[in-house]
Amino acid sequence: xxxxxxxxxxxxxxxxxxxxxxxxxxxxxIYNLQWFRQDPGKGLTSLLLxxxxxxxQTSGRLNASLDKSSGRSTxxxxxxxxxxxxxxxxxxxxxxxxGSYQLTFGKGTKLSVIP
Amino acid sequence: xxxxxxxxxxVICKSGTSVKIECRSLDFQATTMFWYRQFPKQSLMLxxxxxEGSKATYEQGVEKDKFLINHASLTLSTLTxxxxxxxxxxxxxxxxxxxxxxxxxxxxxxxxxxx
Numbered sequence: 001x002x003x004x005x006x007x008x009x010x011x012x013x014x015x016x017x018x019x020x021x022x023x024x025x026x027x028x029x030i031y032n033l034q035w036f037r038q039d040p041g042k043g044l045t046s047l048l049l050x051x052x053x054x055x056x057q058t059s060g061r062l063n064a065s066l067d068k069s070s071g072r073s074t075x076x077x078x079x080x081x082x083x084x085x086x087x088x089x090x091x092x093x094x095x096x097x098x099g100s101y102q103l104t105f106g107k108g109t110k111l112s113v114i115p
Numbered sequence: 116x117x118x119x120x121x122x123x124x125x126v127i128c129k130s131g132t133s134v135k136i137e138c139r140s141l142d143f144q145a146t147t148m149f150w151y152r153q154f155p156k157q158s159l160m161l162x163x164x165x166x167e168g169s170k171a172t173y174e175q176g177v178e179k180d181k182f183l184i185n186h187a188s189l190t191l192s193t194l195t196x197x198x199x200x201x202x203x204x205x206x207x208x209x210x211x212x213x214x215x216x217x218x219x220x221x222x223x224x225x226x227x228x229x230x
Contacts, residue, residue, distance in 0.1 A: 089159070
């Protein structure tokens with residue numbers, strides 16, 4: 001069974017600061033890992049997807065890394081802005097057996113960027 | 116990019132009534148659709164997986180007679196919460212994918228409040 005843990009559960013930083021969100025997973029046999037953003041009461045916005053063969057992905061101020069062997073991923077946000085305030089979810093896509101793949105989510109990190 | 120819609124975006128109903136939530140893939144054919152539930156401050160939890168034209172596969176602890184899923188076409192899946200109770204109040208999110216190994220695309224979610 002795959003378990004995904006995100007630390008910290010909540011984070012508050014002043015505007016302009018760089019920050020790192022952490023994600024760990026128990027089964028390293030993953031197909032890919034994805035970071036999402038969720039605004040209050042809203043659905044998910046996909047930020048970055050890292051294939052199991054990749055080490056990192058970048059999009060604008062966001063950089064996600066993946067260390068599959070250690071079961072860890074980090075999301076780095078540079079020069080944070082108040083608009084970055086949201087909950088960030090990490091999810092791993094893995095083979096769950098019997099020809100099925102499954103996406104397992106962490107509980108998320110709630111980020112607040114203070115102006 | 117691929118777009119998934121959900122309807123309604125929110126619904127309030129009385130205890131004991133049934134509620135139907137629709138999930139549509141707007142610009143692609145979804146061979147598989149997923150239904151997730153998210154309670155406050157919790158992660159998304161997979162409820163069931165449905166393949167077009169076949170019965171849904173429910174996760175452990177999810178009552179199949181209470182949460183009826185129909186995936187009648189390659190672009191539409193419905194989740195019906197039968198005889199809803201206040202404890203069913205939650206945020207329901209669907210996702211869809213084209214093949215076993217591709218990314219899931221998420222809908223915007225439906226907030227259900229059972230009075």
